[in-house]
Amino acid sequence: MEIQLLCIGKTDRSFWAEALEMYEKRLQHYVKFSIRYLADVKTSKKSDPSKIKLEETKLLLEKIKPGDMVILLDEKGKMFNSAEFSKEIENQMNSGKKKVLFVIGGAYGFSEELYQKFPERMALSKMTFSHQMVRLFFCEQLYRAYTIINNHPYHNA
Amino acid sequence: MEIQLLCIGKTDRSFWAEALEMYEKRLQHYVKFSIRYLADVKTSKKSDPSKIKLEETKLLLEKIKPGDMVILLDEKGKMFNSAEFSKEIENQMNSGKKKVLFVIGGAYGFSEELYQKFPERMALSKMTFSHQMVRLFFCEQLYRAYTIINNHPYHNA
Numbered sequence: 073m074e075i076q077l078l079c080i081g082k083t084d085r086s087f088w089a090e091a092l093e094m095y096e097k098r099l100q101h102y103v104k105f106s107i108r109y110l111a112d113v114k115t116s117k118k119s120d121p122s123k124i125k126l127e128e129t130k131l132l133l134e135k136i137k138p139g140d141m142v143i144l145l146d147e148k149g150k151m152f153n154s155a156e157f158s159k160e161i162e163n164q165m166n167s168g169k170k171k172v173l174f175v176i177g178g179a180y181g182f183s184e185e186l187y188q189k190f191p192e193r194m195a196l197s198k199m200t201f202s203h204q205m206v207r208l209f210f211c212e213q214l215y216r217a218y219t220i221i222n223n224h225p226y227h228n229a
Numbered sequence: 230m231e232i233q234l235l236c237i238g239k240t241d242r243s244f245w246a247e248a249l250e251m252y253e254k255r256l257q258h259y260v261k262f263s264i265r266y267l268a269d270v271k272t273s274k275k276s277d278p279s280k281i282k283l284e285e286t287k288l289l290l291e292k293i294k295p296g297d298m299v300i301l302l303d304e305k306g307k308m309f310n311s312a313e314f315s316k317e318i319e320n321q322m323n324s325g326k327k328k329v330l331f332v333i334g335g336a337y338g339f340s341e342e343l344y345q346k347f348p349e350r351m352a353l354s355k356m357t358f359s360h361q362m363v364r365l366f367f368c369e370q371l372y373r374a375y376t377i378i379n380n381h382p383y384h385n386a
Contacts, residue, residue: 085248085251086244086247087244087245087247087248087251088248090242090244091242091248094242094244147310151355152355153304153355153356153357157356196356197308197353197355198308198310198354199309199310199311199373200311200373201366201369201370202369202373202383205365205366205369208362208365209358209362209366212358213358216357
């Protein structure tokens with residue numbers, strides 16, 4: 073199984089990139105994992121959020137292939153603790169899916185179209201994070217999930 | 230009001246330190262905020278977790294003064310969303326407390342003594358994070374809380 077984190081907008085500070093790289097590298101021991109950054113939709117102050125969402129939806133849909141399992145990271149999604157999340161990952165592994173995509177939306181969230189196409193949603197916390205933060209948060213949890221699945225000690229760093 | 234984040238163990242990678250510094254600096258616009266890192270308790274593989282917790286409790290209690298408001302960051306604590314957390318911070322500001330301490334425990338969690346002395350607990354998520362991660366997570370949320378209180382746009386970075 074391959075896992076990809078799909079997100080919109082670049083990593084804007086080098087420390088975020090370094091932290092993400094650390095987890096991306098560590099995850100390779102367990103799973104084919106990558107982060108795919110889609111280009112920000114060009115906006116001006118006058119841009120209509122619904123138009124931006126429409127553009128972002130188009131970009132995201134281009135990257136999703138039939139048969140991909142898609143899970144939206146969304147504040148209103150299901151909350152797991154770390155052990156439950158590792159079980160969820162195990163279930164995905166056993167389901168025979170070739171690719172699981174976790175998707176982080178843009179600043180205005182997901183469009184109705186995406187919600188309807190992909191009913192699976194997961195929340196990392198009740199709290200709202202910056203887009204940079206949520207990427208890191210997710211990668212850490214995915215790494216933690218694999219250490220739980222494999223009964224490996226967690227290397228806290 | 231002054232806010233301090235009290236945690237055990239150093240920041241182990243420069244990117245964590247850089248990220249924390251960014252939020253620490255930004256928070257100064259709103260509140261006197263600092264992070265205090267207590268030295269790790271020296272341990273060997275044979276160390277008894279209960280002994281480590283005892284040592285850590287001693288270290289933490291030395292840093293807490295009578296009259297300080299203490300909130301333990303604990304998985305079993307109350308969960309807030311970001312707006313609720315900002316309300317909580319506002320309530321603390323209005324309570325007349327001079328200093329609010331948020332405390333992150335060591336690898337084995339808090340001792341019974343600390344739980345009994347400080348009943349206020351807050352959870353950032355159902356998920357478990359690395360110690361490095363939880364610090365960053367907290368600082369981002371505190372910064373977000375102040376931008377909400379002051380009705381400022383959140384600078385996502």
